Amino acid sequence: xxxxxxxxxxxxxxxxxxxxxxxxxxxxxxxxxxxxxxxxxxxxxxxxxxxxxxxxxxxxxxxxxxxxxxxxxxxxxxxxxxxxxxxxxxxxxxxxxxxxxxxxxxxxxxxxxxxxxxxxxxxxxxxxxxxxxxxxxxxxxxxxxxxxxxxxxxxxxxxxxxxxxxxxxxxxxxxxxxxxxxxxxxxxxxxxxxxxxxxxxxxxxxxxxxxxxxxxxxxxxxxxxxxxxxxxxxxxxxxxxxxxxxxxxxxxxxxxxxxxxxxxxxxxxxxxxxxxxxxxxxxxxxxxxxxxxxxxxxxxxxxxxxxxxxxxxxxxxxxxxxxxxxxxxxxxxxxxxxxxxxxx
Amino acid sequence: xxxxxxxxxxxxxxxxxxxxxxxxxxxxxxxxxxxxxxxxxxxxxxxxxxxxxxxxxxxxxxxxxxxxxxxxxxxxxxxxxxxxxxxxxxxxxxxxxxxxxxxxxxxxxxxxxxxxxxxxxxxxxxxxxxxxxxxxxxxxxxxxxxxxxxxxxxxxxxxxxxxxxxxxxxxxxxxxxxxxxxxxxxxxxxxxxxxxxxxxxxxxxxxxxxxxxxxxxxxxxxxxxxxxxxxxxxxxxxxxxxxxxxxxxxxxxxxxxxxxxxxxxxxxxxxxxxxxxxxxxxxxxxxxxxxxxxxxxxxxxxxxxxxxxxxxxxxxxxxxxxxxxxxxxxxxxxxxxxxxxxxxxxxxxxxxxxxxxxxxxxxxxxxxxxxxxxxxxxxxxxxxxxxxxxxxxxx
Ligand SMILES: Nc1ncnc2c1ncn2[C@@H]1O[C@H](COP(=O)(O)OP(=O)(O)OP(=O)(O)O)[C@@H](O)[C@H]1O
Ligand code: SF4
Ligand SMILES: [Mg+2]
Numbered sequence: 001x002x003x004x005x006x007x008x009x010x011x012x013x014x015x016x017x018x019x020x021x022x023x024x025x026x027x028x029x030x031x032x033x034x035x036x037x038x039x040x041x042x043x044x045x046x047x048x049x050x051x052x053x054x055x056x057x058x059x060x061x062x063x064x065x066x067x068x069x070x071x072x073x074x075x076x077x078x079x080x081x082x083x084x085x086x087x088x089x090x091x092x093x094x095x096x097x098x099x100x101x102x103x104x105x106x107x108x109x110x111x112x113x114x115x116x117x118x119x120x121x122x123x124x125x126x127x128x129x130x131x132x133x134x135x136x137x138x139x140x141x142x143x144x145x146x147x148x149x150x151x152x153x154x155x156x157x158x159x160x161x162x163x164x165x166x167x168x169x170x171x172x173x174x175x176x177x178x179x180x181x182x183x184x185x186x187x188x189x190x191x192x193x194x195x196x197x198x199x200x201x202x203x204x205x206x207x208x209x210x211x212x213x214x215x216x217x218x219x220x221x222x223x224x225x226x227x228x229x230x231x232x233x234x235x236x237x238x239x240x241x242x243x244x245x246x247x248x249x250x251x252x253x254x255x256x257x258x259x260x261x262x263x264x265x266x267x268x269x270x271x272x273x274x275x276x277x278x279x280x281x282x283x284x285x286x287x288x289x290x291x292x293x294x295x296x297x298x299x300x301x302x303x304x305x306x307x308x309x310x311x312x313x314x315x316x317x318x319x320x321x322x323x324x325x326x327x328x329x330x331x332x333x334x335x336x337x338x339x340x341x342x343x344x
Numbered sequence: 345x346x347x348x349x350x351x352x353x354x355x356x357x358x359x360x361x362x363x364x365x366x367x368x369x370x371x372x373x374x375x376x377x378x379x380x381x382x383x384x385x386x387x388x389x390x391x392x393x394x395x396x397x398x399x400x401x402x403x404x405x406x407x408x409x410x411x412x413x414x415x416x417x418x419x420x421x422x423x424x425x426x427x428x429x430x431x432x433x434x435x436x437x438x439x440x441x442x443x444x445x446x447x448x449x450x451x452x453x454x455x456x457x458x459x460x461x462x463x464x465x466x467x468x469x470x471x472x473x474x475x476x477x478x479x480x481x482x483x484x485x486x487x488x489x490x491x492x493x494x495x496x497x498x499x500x501x502x503x504x505x506x507x508x509x510x511x512x513x514x515x516x517x518x519x520x521x522x523x524x525x526x527x528x529x530x531x532x533x534x535x536x537x538x539x540x541x542x543x544x545x546x547x548x549x550x551x552x553x554x555x556x557x558x559x560x561x562x563x564x565x566x567x568x569x570x571x572x573x574x575x576x577x578x579x580x581x582x583x584x585x586x587x588x589x590x591x592x593x594x595x596x597x598x599x600x601x602x603x604x605x606x607x608x609x610x611x612x613x614x615x616x617x618x619x620x621x622x623x624x625x626x627x628x629x630x631x632x633x634x635x636x637x638x639x640x641x642x643x644x645x646x647x648x649x650x651x652x653x654x655x656x657x658x659x660x661x662x663x664x665x666x667x668x669x670x671x672x673x674x675x676x677x678x679x680x681x682x683x684x685x686x687x688x689x690x691x692x693x694x695x696x697x698x699x700x701x702x703x704x705x706x707x708x709x710x711x712x713x714x715x716x717x718x719x720x721x722x723x724x725x726x727x728x729x730x731x732x733x734x735x736x737x738x739x
Contacts, residue, residue, distance in 0.1 A: 032469060032513065235466035238426050239529065243480040244453040257470035 036261075039337040046333025052326035060121040072115035075291040106301070106312060111291075113312065117319050120293035127205050127287075127294075128274035131212035136267050138213060139220025144251050144259070146221065147228030154225075161218040169215045177286045181207050204288045208281055212274055220266055227259045261338040268331035272324040279320055295320045353560050358585030358600055360677070362401030365437060365569045366423070366537055367722045371396040372431035373415070373422045377645060391644050392418040394593040395432070397671070399723040402536070405563065405570035407580030409616065410590035413641055416573045417461070419590070420539040423571065424458045425449055436537070454484060457535040459559075461542040463522035467514040473500070473525055474510035480532040495532070502565075503528045503558060520551035524558065531562060538563075539571045544579065556583060577616055581605060586677070589613045592652040593644055595671060599678040609674060609685040609731075611657050612637075650707070651683070659684050663695050666707030670700060671720055673728035685731065696731060 040046055066072040106113055146157035181203050189197035197203050231237065232255070240254045275295070281287045282296020290297050298316045306313045373393040378384040393415040400406045408416050422429045425441060434442040441452055460466035467476055477499060478492045487495060497507035503524040514522055523543060530538055540559065544552040556579065563570055574580045580587055581601060588598040589612065597610040608614050615637050639656045642648055651669050654660040663683050671681040683695035694705050704710050730737040 032515070235460040235462055236468040238421075239458070239460060239466055239526070240468075240479070241426060242424055242453060242458055243529070243533065244450045244483045245479070246483075249483070254468055258468070260470075 033260075036334075036337045040333055043333050043336065045329060046337070049326040049329035049333065052322065053330050056121055056323050056326065057125065059118045060125040063115075063119040063122045067115070067119060072119060073112055074115040074119040074293050075111055077111060106298075113315060116293040116298055117295075117316060120295050120298055121323075123201070123205065123288055123292065124275055124278050124295045127208050127212075127278045128271050130205075131209045131216065131274045131278075132267055132270045134209065134213040135216040135270060136220055136263060138217040139266075140224050140256075140259075140263060142217065143221040143224025144228055144255055147225035148232050148251065148255065157221065157225075161221060164215060164218050167215065169211075173211050173281065173286055174284065177207060180210075201288050201292045204286075208278055208287045211281075212277060216270065216274075220263070220270075223262050223266055224259055227262055228255055231255055231258050265331060265335040265338060268334050269328065272327035272331070275327065276320070276324050295323075353557050353582075355582050355601075356405060356560060356563070356585055359401060359404060362404050364399045364723065365402040366400040366571070367435040368399075368419075368423065368432070369397050369435070369722050370432040370720055371419065371422060371429055371434065371442075373418050373427055374430040388645050391593050391647060393422065393429075394647075395720060396590070396593075396595055397432075397720050397722045398588055398595065398598060400537070400569055400571060403563070403567040403569055404586065405572055405584045407577075407584030407587040408571060408573045408590060409577055409580055409587060410575065411641055412575060413644070414590045415593040415644070416575070416590055417541050420458065420541050420571060420573055423537075424456050424539050425452065426458075450484075454533045455536045457530040457533060457538055459523075459526055459530050459538060459540040459543045462546050463519050463526060464546070466526050467522055469514055472511050472513055473505075473517075476514070476525060477510075477528045477532060480529065484533065486533075496528075499528045499531055502531065502562070504554075518551075519547050520555060523547060523555055527555075527558065527562070531566070534566065535568060537569045537571070539573070541573045542575065543572075545575065552579070559583070576619065577605070589616065592641060592647055594652060594681065595679075596653065596682070597678075597680045598671070599675070599680075603675060603678045607687050609678070609680040609687065610682050611659050611691075612653050614688045651681075659691055661695075663698075663703065663705065663707030667697070667701050667703050669697055672697060672700065673725055674731055675728060677724055678728075679724070692731070696729070696734070 040050075063072060067074060106116065142157050142160075146154045181200075184197050184203040184206055185200065188194055189203070197206065237250065237254055240250055245254065278287065278294065279296035279299060282294045283300045285300070287296065288294045290301065295316065299320065302313045302316050371393055372391075372395060375390040375392060376386040377388040377390060379387045396415075396419055398406060408419060410416055418427065421427045422442075423434055425434075425444070429442045432442060433440045436452065436456065441449075444452065471479075474493065474496050478496045481487055481492050481495060482489075493510065496510055500507045500510065505521060505524050505528070509517075514525065517525065523546075527543075543559065544555050547555060559570070559572075560583065562568065570583070572580055572583050577587070585601050586599070587601060587604050588595045589604075589610065590596065591612050597604065597608065597613045599608075604613065605617065608617055637656055642652070642655055648655050648665070650666050651657070651660070651664040654664040657664065659682075661683070667683070669681045669683045671679045672685070673679045674685060683697045684691040685696065686692055695707075698705055702710060727736045727738040729735075
C-alpha cells in the first residue's frame with residue numbers, strides 16, 4: 001500500500017554519527033518526534049489523507065458559522081423544487097443538482113444536501129472527537145497507574161477491564177437511550193453550568209459520547225499498560241526515582257512521553273471508529289434526531305430512496321466512507337512513522 | 345578532548361584513617377517468588393543479598409566484584425534505597441537509612457547517587473540532555489530556573505562533553521558520551537557517595553579507560569566515595585584500593601588491593617584472579633595456571649547448605665556442607681569466608697574455623713561449645729586470627 005517507512009528512513013533521515021566524537025557541531029538536535037514527522041511527510045498517501053481529514057475538520061468548524069450567516073441552510077424546506085407527483089423527488093438531474101444546491105436536495109423535504117452533509121460533520125465529528133478525548137484520557141490514566149503500580153491496583157483495573165468488555169454494549173445502548181437522555185435533559189441540566197443540556201441535540205450527543213467512552217477505554221488502557229510495563233523496568237525510571245522525582249513526575253514526565261506514540265496512533269484510529277459508530281447509532285435511531293443532521297441520520301433517511309433518488313442514496317455513504325478511510329490512513333501513517341520497525 | 349585510548353591515571357590509594365561514610369551491616373535483600381494463578385502465593389524467596397557487611401571511608405572507593413547474578417546490583421540498589429532492604433542496616437554518615445520511609449528519602453537522594461550500567465536505557469529517550477542533567481536541580485529546587493542551564497553546561501564541560509549540546513537527544517550520542525551524560529546527572533546534586541554499577545561494562549574497550557579516568561578525576565576533585573561494581577577484577581584493580589568479592593549473595597573475601605591480588609585466600613577469589621591477565625607475570629615469563637570454574641552458579645532461591653561455593657569448590661570437605669564459614673578476619677585489612685583459607689596451593693589441612701563455629705573438623709556440633717566471636721560486623725578489628733600460628737594477633 002504505502003512505501004514502508006523504514007525504507008524511506010535511510011534517505012529522508014540519515015542516522016547521525018556513532019563515533020565518540022561523531023556528533024558534528026552544527027546539526028541541530030532532532031527529537032524522535034521530529035524524526036517521525038519527517039517520515040510521515042515523506043509518505044504521500046498519508047499526506048493526502050491528512051489533507052482530506054483537515055478538510056473534513058474545516059467543514060465541521062466552518063459549517064455552524066456558514067449556517068449562522070445564511071450561506072448554508074440545512075433545514076430550509078424547498079418544497080417548490082420537488083416533484084410532488086413523483087412522491088417528492090427533486091426536479092432536475094441527479095437529485096436536483098443546481099448552482100444554488102450543488103449536491104442537490106433531499107427528496108421529500110427538499111433541504112439542501114450540501115448544507116446538511118457539511119453541518120452533519122459538526123455533530124458527527126464533535127461526538128467522535130469528544131468521545132475519543134474522554135476515552136483516551138480514561139484509558140491513559142488507568143493504563144499508566146495500573147502498569148506502573150502493578151500488584152493489587154493492576155489486578156483491580158484488569159478485572160474492571162474484563163467486566164467492561166463483557167458488557168452487552170449494544171443492548172445497553174438501545175435500552176438505556178430514552179431514559180438516560182430524559183434524565184440528562186430534565187435533571188442533569190438543573191445542575192449549575194450544565195443548563196445547556198436541556199437542548200435535545202446536546203443531550204442526545206452526550207449520551208452517545210458517554211456510551212462510546214464508557215465502553216471504549218479498555219483497549220487504550222491495555223495498550224498503555226503494556227507499554228508502561230516495559231518502560232518502568234528501564235533504568236531511566238530508576239534514575240528518576242534516585243534524583244527524587246515525585247510520582248506525578250514519574251507518570252507524566254518520564255513515562256508518558258514514551259507512550260505518546262502508541263497513544264497517538266490509537267487516538268487517530270479511534271476517531272474514524274467513533275465516526276462510524278456514531279453513524280451506526282444514529283442509523284439505529286439512537287443519538288441526535290432530524291432535523292439536526294448527522295451522518296447517521298442522513299444515511300438512515302436516504303435508504304428509503306435507494307431507487308427513486310440514487311444520488312441522495314449514494315452521496316452520504318460516500319462522504320462517510322471517505323471520511324472514515326481518510327482518518328484511518330492518517331492513523332496508519334502515524335503508526336508507520338512513529339515505529340519504523342513494524343512492517344506490514 | 346582525550347585521545348582515543350587514554351593513558352591510565354595512577355591507581356587510587358587507600359586512606360585507612362578516613363572516617364567511614366557508609367557502613368553496611370548484615371544487609372539482606374530477598375525477593376518473593378510468587379506462584380502463578382489467581383491467588384499469587386509466595387512460594388519462595390530469591391536470596392539475592394544475604395548478610396553483606398562492609399565499610400566505606402569518605403572519599404574512598406570499594407570495589408564489589410562477582411559473577412553475574414551474585415547480587416552486586418541488588419546490593420547497590422538497596423544502598424541507594426531503590427529497594428527497601430529485607431533486613432540489616434545501612435548507616436550513611438552514622439544514620440541508618442535502611443528503614444526510612446520513601447517520603448523522607450528525598451534529602452538522602454542528594455547525597456547518594458548512582459551511575460547505571462546501560463547507557464542506552466538509563467537516559468530517557470524523550471528528554472534532551474539539558475532536561476536530563478538539569479532535572480535534579482529542578483526537583484530539589486536548588487537554583488532559580490534561569491540558573492539551571494548555566495549549571496548544566498558547567499557540568500557537561502566537567503564530564504568532557506560539549507556544553508552547547510544541551511538541546512540534543514540521547515540517541516544522538518555514542519555509548520561513551522551517554523555514560524558521561526549519566527555521570528553528569530549523578531554529579532549534579534554533588535553527592536558524597538556514588539554507586540557505580542558496572543559503569544563501563546557496556547562500553548567499547550577503547551572508551552572504558554576514558555570513562556574510568558573521568559570517574560577518577562571527579563572522585564579526586566569532589567571527594568566522592570565510590571562503591572564500584574564490576575564483574576571482573578581487572579577494572580576495579582585500578583580504581584579501588586579496597587575490594588570485596590561476592591558469591592551468591594554473600595561477601596566471600598574482602599581486603600585491600602595488595603592483599604587481594606597477591607595473596608587471595610578464598611578459592612573463589614583465586615579462580616576469578618586466574619582469569620585476569622597479569623602484566624608482571626607476563627614480564628618475567630611466568631605462566632599462571634588458569635583455574636576453571638566448573639558448573640553453574642546455583643540458584644539463589646535454593647542456595648547450597650553450608651558454604652554456598654561448595655558445589656564448585658575443589659577444596660570442599662564434609663564441614664563445608666554442614667557449617668557456613670564465617671567472614672573471618674585474617675589480616676589487618678583482610679577477611680575471608682572459608683573453612684580452609686590459604687594462598688593458592690597452601691590451604692590448611694584442617695578447618696581453621698572449628699573453634700569459632702563450635703564444631704569439630706567434620707562440622708558436627710560439639711556439646712558445650714558455642715559460636716565464639718560476633719562476626720559479620722562492618723569494618724576491621726584491631727586483632728585477627730593469624731593463620732600461620734592459629735593465634736589471635738594484632739598490629
Ligand atoms: N526485582 C527482582 N525480583 C526478583 N529477583 C531479582 C530481582 N532483582 C534481582 N533478582 C535476582 O537476584 C539475583 C541477583 O541479581 P543482581 O542483579 O543483583 O545480580 P548482579 O550481580 O548485579 O548480576 P549482573 O552482573 O548480571 O548485573 C539474581 O538471581 C536475580 O535474578
Ligand atoms: S568453605 Fe569449603 S567449600 Fe567453601 S570455599 Fe572454603 S573450602 Fe571451598
Ligand atoms: Mg548487575
